[in-house]
Amino acid sequence: MKNKPVILLNIDSLMTYPLEIAIQTGRAPALQFLKENGTYFNNMVSSFPTMSVTIDSSLLTGTYADQHHISGLSWFDTSKKEIVNYGTGFRETFRLGTRRSIHNMLYRLNNEHLSSNVSTIFEELANRDIPSASINSFVYRGNTPKKLKVPGLFKTLTHFKDGEWIMEAPPVLSLGAFSKLKPLNFTFQVAAGNNKYAARELIYLIRKNRLPAFAFCTFQDLDFRIHLKGPLDIKGITRIDKQLQKILNVYSSWDEALRKNIWLIMGDNGHSATHTKYKESVIDLVKLFKQYRIAKLERPIHRKDQFVFCVNQRMSYIYILDAMLEETKIVDRLKRDKRIDVIAWKEENWIRVESPLKHGSLHYRPSEEVLDEYDQGWKVRGEMDILDLRMNRDGKIAYGDFPDALARLYGALHAQPGRFIVVNAKPGHEFKAQLTPYHLSGAAHGSLHRQESLVPLIIAGTNEKPVFPRMIDLKEYILRLI
Numbered sequence: 001m002k003n004k005p006v007i008l009l010n011i012d013s014l015m016t017y018p019l020e021i022a023i024q025t026g027r028a029p030a031l032q033f034l035k036e037n038g039t040y041f042n043n044m045v046s047s048f049p050t051m052s053v054t055i056d057s058s059l060l061t062g063t064y065a066d067q068h069h070i071s072g073l074s075w076f077d078t079s080k081k082e083i084v085n086y087g088t089g090f091r092e093t094f095r096l097g098t099r100r101s102i103h104n105m106l107y108r109l110n111n112e113h114l115s116s117n118v119s120t121i122f123e124e125l126a127n128r129d130i131p132s133a134s135i136n137s138f139v140y141r142g143n144t145p146k147k148l149k150v151p152g153l154f155k156t157l158t159h160f161k162d163g164e165w166i167m168e169a170p171p172v173l174s175l176g177a178f179s180k181l182k183p184l185n186f187t188f189q190v191a192a193g194n195n196k197y198a199a200r201e202l203i204y205l206i207r208k209n210r211l212p213a214f215a216f217c218t219f220q221d222l223d224f225r226i227h228l229k230g231p232l233d234i235k236g237i238t239r240i241d242k243q244l245q246k247i248l249n250v251y252s253s254w255d256e257a258l259r260k261n262i263w264l265i266m267g268d269n270g271h272s273a274t275h276t277k278y279k280e281s282v283i284d285l286v287k288l289f290k291q292y293r294i295a296k297l298e299r300p301i302h303r304k305d306q307f308v309f310c311v312n313q314r315m316s317y318i319y320i321l322d323a324m325l326e327e328t329k330i331v332d333r334l335k336r337d338k339r340i341d342v343i344a345w346k347e348e349n350w351i352r353v354e355s356p357l358k359h360g361s362l363h364y365r366p367s368e369e370v371l372d373e374y375d376q377g378w379k380v381r382g383e384m385d386i387l388d389l390r391m392n393r394d395g396k397i398a399y400g401d402f403p404d405a406l407a408r409l410y411g412a413l414h415a416q417p418g419r420f421i422v423v424n425a426k427p428g429h430e431f432k433a434q435l436t437p438y439h440l441s442g443a444a445h446g447s448l449h450r451q452e453s454l455v456p457l458i459i460a461g462t463n464e465k466p467v468f469p470r471m472i473d474l475k476e477y478i479l480r481l482i
């Protein structure tokens, strides 16, 4: 280890505008201190779909979904013909079976779904004999066997054998009631603690001198508030800032905290405010395709099922099971709904993108022909306007409303084999299929749009910067810092 320990604080749903307002009105002194004594990015690009498990997987492996294979909070395993759901909402989770969701979220995500061809920051560090810690993250694959203890209440609900599960994890793992660091730390939430719990776990590590070279700590409560209250909520930021103050106060001074550690503070996804009227807000896919036979969540796939919808709030996967059904037929139906802004699918060796709001179509694929602003190579044909692409002065593709859209869409469309379509809702709207939760007059995320794709990043305690302000560039950056 050549440098000081890196602490990465992932504040779920921390967004640029409310963060800046909270700081400038004196309601977030800790974040203000870190921002003013560090480097600030207001536009770090998240992953796609903009859902926590996909984002954490991208952050920790430095890849998009085509490589890490976590397609979203809800996706369809085309090889096993099985809907995978990590818990998109209580009602849907209940119907799928709580047992299955917890098993999916805590065990299968890390053990089965997260591709073995990619490595997490925890694994890379372990290979170099450098310890690391994960607090409150559902993506935590490492190299150290860890026993997860199931709380009594859940023993009957889950498939834990003898109330225990062995997982490969970082040497230091905190996961709510399943695995905690501070002996008497209490959490109401079963699988991850709230922001106070997360802060107490981190403070415990700092106080006990057990802080490893890299600690990843997720603060989970802001997201829930913003879904209800809308994207401009500031109170949630103030509450989390109080916890950050407590963490900084463990040091003899806040300056000392910067001398001792590198602090990275980031949001994971933004939110798009949702319409106030149900009829306008919610795009009901089951209704849109009512003449077809659609797979039902609560039963196994039937051989006559033609589609599976896996909704991730403002984006949805539409998996096509019926071999006779053409993608273009489905796309034509989707294109009649002006609340949709991007429709994409694989066509031979290309990705084809269309929009109900724009004419024509866009085709693209990886190639050396032209670079984009992140130095990724593409061949692009057709209407660039569909993804709001333009050529900048040095002849590179630049992104507008859909940051890093070519690579992120490519990632989602290659996360699984098989035939499927990716649809994105225009800001203000979200998808629904069966019992997926929706958020009237609140906020939602999931889509490719910049509203939920650009997040803030504060770096304090070092002058080093990532190559590009993108989540997938943080892994290389963090390994460089350590």
Ligand SMILES: [Zn+2]
Residues within 6 Å of the ligand: 223, 224, 227, 445
């Ligand atoms: Zn959310």
